Amino acid sequence: MEHQLPMSMKVPTLAILLLLVFSEYYFTVSEGAIQCSDVVKYVTPCTSYLKSGSGSPSSACCSGVTKLNSAATSSADRKAACKCLVSAAQKIKPAASAAKALPGSCGISLPYTISLNMDCSKVN
Numbered sequence: 748m749e750h751q752l753p754m755s756m757k758v759p760t761l762a763i764l765l766l767l768v769f770s771e772y773y774f775t776v777s778e779g780a781i782q783c784s785d786v787v788k789y790v791t792p793c794t795s796y797l798k799s800g801s802g803s804p805s806s807a808c809c810s811g812v813t814k815l816n817s818a819a820t821s822s823a824d825r826k827a828a829c830k831c832l833v834s835a836a837q838k839i840k841p842a843a844s845a846a847k848a849l850p851g852s853c854g855i856s857l858p859y860t861i862s863l864n865m866d867c868s869k870v871n
Contacts, residue, residue, distance in 0.1 A: 781824040786831040789815035793849065800842025809853035816855050822871050829867035836863050 792807035804812075819825045836846065843863055850857045859870055 781819055781827050783827070783831040783834075785818065786815060786828045787835060789818070790832065790835070794839060797841035797845045797849070798839060800845040804849060804852050808849075812849060812853045812855060816850075816857075825870050826867050829865055829870045833863075833865055833867060 789811035790808075792811050793804055796802060796804040796808055815828060819828045841863070846863060847861050850861060859865075
């Protein structure tokens with residue numbers, strides 16, 4: 748003899764089960780994922796330095812670059828940040844030499860070279 752739940756119990760039970768399944772999916776997918784809006788926020792103080800191609804980056808710029816470097820903890824984060832930066836670079840047209848020099852000018856060592864036509868799939 749099979750035990751059946753009454754219909755009044757089936758709907759709430761199913762709803763709770765779905766909530767648990769989707770909340771696990773949501774937190775797994777979104778955990779650690781860097782947002783393009785955050786990337787842009789971090790590097791916005793660097794715009795004048797990048798456009799002029801001369802001088803030194805401001806302390807606000809270097810602070811943002813440092814925060815971005817700290818926030819991009821996984822390979823997926825770094826690839827996402829790269830795509831955001833390449834997209835932003837197409838809009839502001841930075842000086843190539845300034846873009847390449849920016850991490851070093853802020854005292855940050857990256858395992859790849861910054862360029863305006865980076866292949867983000869190769870960023871680890």
